[in-house]
Amino acid sequence: MDRTLTSRQKEVLSFLGSFIEARGFPPSLREICARLGINGPKNARKHLEALEKKGFIKRSANISRAIEMLGGPAKRLVSMPIAGSVRAGAPNLAIEDILGHVALDARFFNCPEGFLLKIDGESMRDAGIDEGDLVIIKPQNHADPNDIVVAMLDGEATVKRFLKDGDRVVLKPENPDMKPIVVNKDREFSIIGKVISVIKKVG
Numbered sequence: 001m002d003r004t005l006t007s008r009q010k011e012v013l014s015f016l017g018s019f020i021e022a023r024g025f026p027p028s029l030r031e032i033c034a035r036l037g038i039n040g041p042k043n044a045r046k047h048l049e050a051l052e053k054k055g056f057i058k059r060s061a062n063i064s065r066a067i068e069m070l071g072g073p074a075k076r077l078v079s080m081p082i083a084g085s086v087r088a089g090a091p092n093l094a095i096e097d098i099l100g101h102v103a104l105d106a107r108f109f110n111c112p113e114g115f116l117l118k119i120d121g122e123s124m125r126d127a128g129i130d131e132g133d134l135v136i137i138k139p140q141n142h143a144d145p146n147d148i149v150v151a152m153l154d155g156e157a158t159v160k161r162f163l164k165d166g167d168r169v170v171l172k173p174e175n176p177d178m179k180p181i182v183v184n185k186d187r188e189f190s191i192i193g194k195v196i197s198v199i200k201k202v203g
Helices: 007-023 029-036 041-053
Strands: 057-059 067-069 077-087 100-105 115-120 134-139 148-153 156-165 168-172 181-183 189-199
Touching: 007 029, 007 041, 007 067, 029 041, 041 057, 077 134, 077 156, 156 181, 156 189
Parallel strands: 077 115
Antiparallel strands: 057 067, 077 100, 115 134, 134 189, 148 156, 148 189, 156 168, 168 181
């Protein structure tokens, strides 16, 4: 594979590395254009495609800013989007707007298609998930008993422990002050993903 870079590709690669080192997450296409004087996001995307083809970066499809450096000081960082907040309590409407990005060490958080949600509520506190925490979600539409999941129930989202009671699904809180939610067949229910990690703010 030819890994020779053009002068412009070298500029883009250098900017990616310095931006991630300084900010903790990759730049947007518009930020690349503004910094390097590139005419339009389409042209910036072409440079990223060339860098990926030559093995210098890795990108995740359909996720904004999802650029992983495969060489240099930022090579182990992967950017994950904070896809909104979700209630650990009674289900509420999910927030789907991207709130920002977090750069994580790919050696410890190896989930390229994952995303983060901010916890609102205390129903999962005894599982170590508190209000204000960020949880990393692995997207999947199934779960095993005792998995902690993000579920959609009647068009609203919640974080609970997934259990089965015969043919019925039970969404169990980890807070003795709150009751489990029994999901009967007449309710609209789906699993968005599984909680695989929790990021806490200390102090």
